[in-house]
Amino acid sequence: MYVAVKGGEAAIRNAHAWLAEERRGDTAVAELSVAQIREQLSLAVNRVMAEGSLYDPDLAALAIKQARGDLIEAVFLIRAYRTTLPRFGSTLPVETAEMACDRRISATFKDLPGGQILGPTFDYTHRLLDFKLAAEGGEDAHPAPAVEGVAPAAVPHVTGFLNREGLIEEAPREDSLPPDLTREPLEMPADRALRLQALTRADEGFTLSLAYSTQRGYARNHAFVGELRIGTVPVEMEIPGLGFSIEIGEITLTECETVNQFTGSKTEPPQFTRGYGLVFGQTERKAISMALVDRALRWEELGEDYQGAPAQDAEFVLYHSDNIQATGFLEHIKLPHYVDFQSELELVRKLRREAGVDSLQEAAE
């Protein structure tokens, strides 16, 4: 248990002053601006927005600068800031079918309406360090040739094609009010809406590892990436006092739909089943991971067996996926625990006396 301590004000002040200096680094090197971070470290910005659960690229970039690039610390800053904001309400659900796609690929269908759009991807790069980037101004401007006369058009969801044949479970439209774990404590059993909210803000590393565990055989669910799409969607909201809804902005999202083999259960026919990932920003590793873990957590509603795998255990997954909760509890153990430890010390000494072992200190006394 942590017991309050006092004192050390001057030392703490000096430590924070030094922190600020270390953050700045060598003053002979130009200072990074928040805009540079936002534009040039955009995937870090996206991760901080997703796990901070607040879409605002400028704030995420500022948090990364302040946190010296420690992304979990940056997420912490965003979460703390978020709590100071009044909530104006809830938007209508975003319609990802209408996404203006920068990227849209399917691993299950090679010829699909709308086509395979690679977008700005690391895929098919050779993962060789590019030393041109190390040279000041050495980055070549090589814009990809744009295709003339392309009108932005929505591309249909891949799962829709399978739906037509009845080969995949449906995700029927519903308009219930979803639970919100930022307002009500996360309690078990958690329905799918609550699980998806927890997963979309979950730590990327944790989600990736759990998803990987399902691929290696811990609750294997044979996932194919039916579709991965990245792009912008408008955000629409009913405005109180106006009596109609308007678009209040536009956000970049990554959506992953997995198509999973399913041989049927007592309650469900043989068909493909689905896992779903939807994450703020261009965050495809996270979105794919989310979809795999979502699918693993659906074992009960699909009538599958519980294999005791970590990715099937909603309580284990959801209570350990939030990196701010985790780091808060983990890092607090480095703070003064002197009183606590003193009592432990007394206990161990007493037990040793009872066991007939003299400690060195007592022998010396």
Place this chain on the structure above:
Amino acid sequence: MSSCIDKAEVVEMKDTVDTNAERKAWMGLFAKAPAGRVAALLDAVQARPDFTWLRPPEIGSVMVQGRAGGTGAPFNLGEMTVTRCALKLAGGEVGHAYLQGRRKDDAEAAALIDALMQTERADDLREAVIAPLKAELAGAAQARAARAAATKVEFFTMVRGED
């Protein structure tokens, strides 16, 4: 204020759908415009009229929802920052703004245009602010779609060398 409500009611009786659809469209444009753009377009066409705040610009958040499987039951995806305000012109016309991000100046400009669009300034503003903004955003979307189209691929399945 009362005159504004009377006027709104009269308009609503005439053609609710059309009026709302046009207003909905311009409010959406202001929300999606790049920072500073709405204010610049307004200031280029006219001096700002006097107004009183009904709600001064305020920064908050809204919870964005998604749907499980893209089409199913809603879930909470996370919040986004939003700036909102409401104001009233001397003639009683009320303007609202709700836009993404922390942009009080943009919100003020957007609410002013929203109010002015209910006055005889509407035609000028439609031409000098709304039309160019619409064209700029459509152009940006088109350019982005063209870049994406240049990365469209055809995958060919190779015959495996198995006997």
